[in-house]
Amino acid sequence: MDFRSDTVTRPSDAMRQAMANAPVGDDVYGDDPSINDLEQWAAEQHGFEAALFCSSGTQANLLALLCHCERGDEYLCGQQAHNYRFEGGGAAVLGSIQPQPVENDPDGTIPFSKLEAAIKPDDLHFARTRLLSLENTINGKVLPLSYLAEARAFVDQHNLALHLDGARVYNAAAALDVDITEIVKYFDSFTICLSKGLGAPVGSLLLGDQALIKKAIRWRKMLGGGMRQAGILAAAAKIAIQENATRLREDHENSRYLAAQLNTVPGFSTKPEFVETNILFAKVDSHINQTALAETLKNQGILISTGHPMRLVTHLDVSRDDIDDFISALKAAL
Numbered sequence: 001m002d003f004r005s006d007t008v009t010r011p012s013d014a015m016r017q018a019m020a021n022a023p024v025g026d027d028v029y030g031d032d033p034s035i036n037d038l039e040q041w042a043a044e045q046h047g048f049e050a051a052l053f054c055s056s057g058t059q060a061n062l063l064a065l066l067c068h069c070e071r072g073d074e075y076l077c078g079q080q081a082h083n084y085r086f087e088g089g090g091a092a093v094l095g096s097i098q099p100q101p102v103e104n105d106p107d108g109t110i111p112f113s114k115l116e117a118a119i120k121p122d123d124l125h126f127a128r129t130r131l132l133s134l135e136n137t138i139n140g141k142v143l144p145l146s147y148l149a150e151a152r153a154f155v156d157q158h159n160l161a162l163h164l165d166g167a168r169v170y171n172a173a174a175a176l177d178v179d180i181t182e183i184v185k186y187f188d189s190f191t192i193c194l195s196k197g198l199g200a201p202v203g204s205l206l207l208g209d210q211a212l213i214k215k216a217i218r219w220r221k222m223l224g225g226g227m228r229q230a231g232i233l234a235a236a237a238k239i240a241i242q243e244n245a246t247r248l249r250e251d252h253e254n255s256r257y258l259a260a261q262l263n264t265v266p267g268f269s270t271k272p273e274f275v276e277t278n279i280l281f282a283k284v285d286s287h288i289n290q291t292a293l294a295e296t297l298k299n300q301g302i303l304i305s306t307g308h309p310m311r312l313v314t315h316l317d318v319s320r321d322d323i324d325d326f327i328s329a330l331k332a333a334l
């Protein structure tokens with residue numbers, strides 16, 4: 001049982017079968033039928049002109065930033081944004097693109113008044129503000145559709161492009177019970193991680209218009225991301241969306257259940273009513289030695305992250321029974 005992340009999911013038998021049988025070619029020549037099929041299908045499925053299969057979410061987000069921004073440009077994003085905090089500063093390191101982080105509200109949105117104040121005037125002293133990058137879900141929170149519509153109006157008013165880090169955008173769609181297009185239609189580009197809750201072993205998608213994807217293919221090659229017979233991966237990736245997108249709501253129910261059960265554990269407290277998707281945060285009393293606790297549980301085959309707050313993640317490889325077993329083991333260990 002692994003509660004550290006939804007990246008730990010293993011490919012299903014159907015995925016392994018599809019991988020074994022996938023027709024392949026050299027994707028750098030555009031010759032891989034399975035990659036071409038995935039990219040065309042994904043573009044149609046999401047109402048976009050084009051899609052690009054990438055090695056990871058980090059690569060897909062970096063490509064988006066490199067496509068929207070030139071050297072000396074900047075992007076607005078949340079202070080909590082993955083593509084600001086957790087991607088090694090790639091846009092600055094590799095693109096000479098400056099991030100302009102703005103504090104997120106607790107619900108994950110960024111107030112437009114603060115965003116507006118961060119836009120630089122057209123003056124040679126400043127970087128050129130080009131892009132607003134949002135994230136959905138962010139720390140497990142779902143951005144409201146009304147906020148996305150306002151974000152579109154905001155970028156149109158200020159002549160910016162709008163990108164979505166949608167690593168877990170299917171979790172957002174499941175939580176809102178809407179078709180994915182209801183979320184992504186507001187954006188000029190977006191990314192999806194196929195290797196998290198959707199269960200593929202490797203890969204992310206970047207979606208955008210033809211011009212953006214053409215540019216992204218060039219940057220991807222430069223970054224060493226020109227893969228060859230990667231159709232083996234694309235075959236699993238397509239199944240990930242087709243088979244696992246709708247079951248994400250089970251993970252969300254399990255996450256709320258886990259939050260409620262954790263409240264019966266001395267020293268742990270959560271707010272189940274604030275759990276929106278598959279990620280929950282628990283307050284843990286400081287007298288609990290989390291490192292020792294994690295070690296004890298690890299010896300029983302249960303993996304958790306430590307932290308204040310402690311982050312726990314549900315996914316297709318943890319069932320409701322697993323959660324009951326975890327809670328019993330946790331109480332025993334304490």
Ligand SMILES: *Cc1c(COP(=O)(O)O)cnc(C)c1O
Nearest residue numbers: 056057058059082135165167193
């Ligand atoms: C995981 C994640 C990424 C990056 O994905 P990798 O495939 O791990 O590189 C980007 N954004 C968000 C919000 C993520 O959770």
